[in-house]
Amino acid sequence: MYSDKVMEHFRNPRNVGVVENADGTGKVGNPVCGDIMEMTIKVEDDRLVDVKFRTFGCGSAIATSSITTELVIGKTIEEALALTNRAVAQALDGLPPNKMHCSNLAADALHDAIKDYLSKRDGLEEPAGEGESSQ
Numbered sequence: 001m002y003s004d005k006v007m008e009h010f011r012n013p014r015n016v017g018v019v020e021n022a023d024g025t026g027k028v029g030n031p032v033c034g035d036i037m038e039m040t041i042k043v044e045d046d047r048l049v050d051v052k053f054r055t056f057g058c059g060s061a062i063a064t065s066s067i068t069t070e071l072v073i074g075k076t077i078e079e080a081l082a083l084t085n086r087a088v089a090q091a092l093d094g095l096p097p098n099k100m101h102c103s104n105l106a107a108d109a110l111h112d113a114i115k116d117y118l119s120k121r122d123g124l125e126e127p128a129g130e131g132e133s134s135q
Helices: 004-011 057-071 077-081 084-089 098-125 126-135
Strands: 022-028 038-045 045-058
Touching: 004 077, 004 126, 022 098, 038 057, 038 098, 045 057, 045 077, 045 098, 057 084, 077 098, 084 098
Parallel strands: none
Antiparallel strands: 022 038, 038 045
8 A cells, every 4th residue: 555645746746857967867777677767966066956857667666756856955965875765765654565676766866866976076076177168
């Protein structure tokens, strides 16, 4: 049985889509159930200012993606990386045991997007000033 929160986020998902000019992208899938999640993030001053998702999957997968975006917008990178699958499930007032893997996917997609951002940031830190003036 699904909680009212799961049903609300499934019926009215928040932050669906793709962040334009995203700073990081994470994409994960579960071959067992066929769910695929993609999260894109925009970061300013070490905070997630926008997070959007696209999910192909069951109602739990959509609900966990939706609640994950709400949980981390406005959080620091460090705070967002600390988000666990258990916290995602708890924010939805629980998930059926056979749907817990969906909460893993949402946190994993978010963490992958942050890792993508960090690798781009760390790789571009040194030449940042020079690249802006050249065409």
